[in-house]
Amino acid sequence: MNVSLDFHALLPELLLTATVLGVLIVDLLPVRKQWTAVVGLVGLFAAFVPLLTLGFCDSLAFCEETAVRSMFGGSYVIDTFSLVLKGLFLASAFLAVLISAGYLERGRFWEGEYYFLLLCSVLGAVVMASSRGLVTMFVALELVTGPTFLLAGWRKGNARSNEAALKFFIVGVLSASVLLFGMSLVYGTTGELTFSGIREAIVGFELADPGFSDLPLLNIAVLFTLLGFAFKIAAVPFHFWTPDTYEGAPTPVTAYLSVVSKAAGFVGLLVVSYQAFATLRSIWGPALWILAAASMTIGNLSALRQDNIVRMLGYSSIAQGGFILAPFGAAVSSGVTGAQLEDAFFATVTYLLIYAFMNLGAFAVVIATAKRIGSVDVNDWGGLYQYAPGLAGLTMIFFFSLAGIPPLAGWFAKLVMFRSLIGVGNWGIALAVIAAVNSVVAFVYYARVVKAAWFDPVPEDVLTGEARSAYVAPTLGLAMGIAAAVVVVVGIFPAVLSELGEMTKVFVAGF
Numbered sequence: 171m172n173v174s175l176d177f178h179a180l181l182p183e184l185l186l187t188a189t190v191l192g193v194l195i196v197d198l199l200p201v202r203k204q205w206t207a208v209v210g211l212v213g214l215f216a217a218f219v220p221l222l223t224l225g226f227c228d229s230l231a232f233c234e235e236t237a238v239r240s241m242f243g244g245s246y247v248i249d250t251f252s253l254v255l256k257g258l259f260l261a262s263a264f265l266a267v268l269i270s271a272g273y274l275e276r277g278r279f280w281e282g283e284y285y286f287l288l289l290c291s292v293l294g295a296v297v298m299a300s301s302r303g304l305v306t307m308f309v310a311l312e313l314v315t316g317p318t319f320l321l322a323g324w325r326k327g328n329a330r331s332n333e334a335a336l337k338f339f340i341v342g343v344l345s346a347s348v349l350l351f352g353m354s355l356v357y358g359t360t361g362e363l364t365f366s367g368i369r370e371a372i373v374g375f376e377l378a379d380p381g382f383s384d385l386p387l388l389n390i391a392v393l394f395t396l397l398g399f400a401f402k403i404a405a406v407p408f409h410f411w412t413p414d415t416y417e418g419a420p421t422p423v424t425a426y427l428s429v430v431s432k433a434a435g436f437v438g439l440l441v442v443s444y445q446a447f448a449t450l451r452s453i454w455g456p457a458l459w460i461l462a463a464a465s466m467t468i469g470n471l472s473a474l475r476q477d478n479i480v481r482m483l484g485y486s487s488i489a490q491g492g493f494i495l496a497p498f499g500a501a502v503s504s505g506v507t508g509a510q511l512e513d514a515f516f517a518t519v520t521y522l523l524i525y526a527f528m529n530l531g532a533f534a535v536v537i538a539t540a541k542r543i544g545s546v547d548v549n550d551w552g553g554l555y556q557y558a559p560g561l562a563g564l565t566m567i568f569f570f571s572l573a574g575i576p577p578l579a580g581w582f583a584k585l586v587m588f589r590s591l592i593g594v595g596n597w598g599i600a601l602a603v604i605a606a607v608n609s610v611v612a613f614v615y616y617a618r619v620v621k622a623a624w625f626d627p628v629p630e631d632v633l634t635g636e637a638r639s640a641y642v643a644p645t646l647g648l649a650m651g652i653a654a655a656v657v658v659v660v661g662i663f664p665a666v667l668s669e670l671g672e673m674t675k676v677f678v679a680g681f
Contacts, residue, residue, distance in 0.1 A: 179239045179248040181220035182256055183296055189213025190289045197282025206282045207271040207645070210289055214264045217296075218257065225253050225673075244364045245303030251519075251677040254670050255299040255437055258523055262429045263292040265530045265649045270422040272643025273537055284324060287317035288426065295434040302445060303364045304353045307438055311349070311402065314434045315342050318427060322419040334418025341401060341411040349398025355391030356446070365445035372449050392453050395442060402435030405495065406464040409488045413472075416484035421540070424480060425533035428487040429526045436494060436522060440515075443502070444678055451502045458499035459597060463604050466492030470611040479536055479546045482615060486572065487529065489612060493583075494521045496605055497590040500598035510594055512675040517590035520671035524583040524660060531653030532568040535561060538642050538650065548619055552626030562623045564650055571657045573616040574609060579660035579667070584609065586671075 177184070192209045199205075239248040266288065274281050294313025301307040319342060323335025357363060360371035372388075397408070404412040416424045447454060469489030476482035501514030539554065539561050540546050555562035571578035591602035660667045 175241060176239050176248070178220065179224060179241075182217045182260070183293065185213060185217040185220070186260075186289065186293045186296060189217070190286060190293060193282060193286050193289060197286070203281040204271065204275065206285045207267055207274075210267050210285045211264060213289070214260050214267065214292070218260045218264075221253050221257050221260070224248065225250070240302075242303075242306070244366055245306045246300050247302045248300055249677065250673040252299040254519070254523075254674050255433070256296050257670075258433060258526055259292060259295040259299065259430055262433070262526045262530060263288070263295075263426075265527075265534075265653060266422060266426045266430065268645040268649035268652075269425055269530070269534050269537060271645040273420065273422050273646070275643065284321065287321055291315075291317040291321075291426075292430065295430055295437075298434050298437055301438075302366065302441065304357060304368075305363055307442065308346075308350060308353060311434065311438055312346060314431060315346075315402070318423070318431060321423045321426075322415055324420050324423060328418070330418035331420070332418075334415040337411050338415045338419075345398050345401030345408070348394055348401065352391050352394030352396075352398055355387060356395060359388050359391055365442065368446040369448055372447075388450070389453055392447050392450055393457065395447075396439065396454050396457065399435050399439040399442070400461060403432055403439065403491050403495075404465075404488050405461045405491055406468045406488065409465070409469070412488055413481050413484045416487075417478060417481045421480060421533060421537045424484070425530050428483065428533070429529055432487065432491060433522055433526065436491075436518075440498065440518070440677075443498075444515075451505070455499065455502035455505075458495060459503045459601060460499075462492045462495040462499045463601060464492070465489060465495065466605060466608040470608045470615075473615050474611065476615070477548050479548055479551075479619060480533075482548070482619075483529070483532060483536070486612070486615075489608065490525055490529070490572070492608070493587055493605060494518055494525065496601050497521075497587055497598075500591050500601045501594045504594040504597040506594050510590075511678055513586075513593060514590045515678045516668075516671045516675055517586040519674045520586050520668060521583040523667055523670060524579045524657075527653045527656040527660075528568050528571040528578075528580055531564070531650060531657060532572060534646060534650045534653060535564045535568055538646055539565070541642075548622050549626075550629055551619065551622040553628030554623035556628055564654055565623045566620050567654050567657055569616045569619050571661070573613045575613075577658075577661045579657045579664070581661060582664040582668070586668075 189210060192213060193206045196206050196209050197203065240246070267285065270284065270288070274284060291314050294310045298307065298310035298314060301310050319335060319339045322338045323331050325331035356368060360368045362368045362371050401408045416427065419427065443454060466489045469485050469487075469492060473482050473485035473489065476485060495518070497514040497517035501511050506514075536546055539551065539558070542558055542561065543550055554565065567578060571580035574580040574584035587605065588602055591598035591605065
């Protein structure tokens, strides 16, 4: 095994590790615990800088190598795909820390431990983007999810939070067991740990025995591995833990789970499918098509019935996961290659990038409004514009973007998704029809929140009794401002973000 290390390529991970240790040290010092959040923000920003030097290495004098960097025997790779996804994880985590700072200040929470666990989870996500082997992928994925079991129950005196943590832990252990069982079967069948080695072994077996792809043990190995990731992304029918966990967990943790944790699951699913099981698409392609159709349908229909906005966004994240998965599943099921497959991959990654900002923004608005009126029930948001016009405006921006209304960023995510689906043939057209119907359904419950904020009267009991503070923590305001700026700018100038999606197309070249 080649053990030579490229420290420039590993700098984001090293800086993030130093940040995790820095939070621990600051938490032990006799200073205000809010400094742990500052250390976390500085560390996340510092870890983001090397991504720029790695991504634009051609223009820097000290960069001697611009090709794909492979380490640890091919189980850890730094390429344009991993750089883009690492950037997504770090940017999303930066917003999550900003959202968390004001929330934790007004509650009796252990701040140092909170940021330590959150940053450990982010480190796992960053490592996962470069993982190209069964061992590195599994360890990274468990590092993503392990800390979130504790974070989900951070409101220790709240029964719902305890319930959320327990359900999340049980499902997390179950999904890890399924995933590990599938990976063990893959290793036992192929004798390889790296994804490239697994793919080459399967190709070799197929050349020797054309019927090898129908081998029952390999089929089971592939399906169990993908089912493990299906739990992580909360795809139907493995979504049952999501609404209760999202509702019971602290809202900043819910925001983090809905974006970073879900995105990590998608990264694992994409990498394993394209890198390890590329030649077995006939086995897993139709399964992903079904997961996409079921997720967007069940998620949207369930969200229609919700009055609790956090729970509504929980079901919404299930549906959005179906939209993200749709181009991927349709393209592989159709058997397309070349430019069509690259467009499908571009659509999935682009949707994932846009979803992160508009969903984090939506949760930030929920936190700010809940602090203002003491409720997350949609009926209590009536007349929000009368006493909090800024929050009402942000509500419209983020919820209409999630619905795909121009000129907000969500429209471009929907556009590239539908363009990809229509371009891959009958499988894609059928899924495009399902997605179109579900987009209309989604608009109904997203618009319901906006309608309540702008057109419904103010409920009599919302602002009566104990005075409600109109104060919004500066960090929370900054998070909403950044997310809103991205949603608006990308909606008007989509090329700003689409270039990042284009950079990831090389990942499926030669598939």
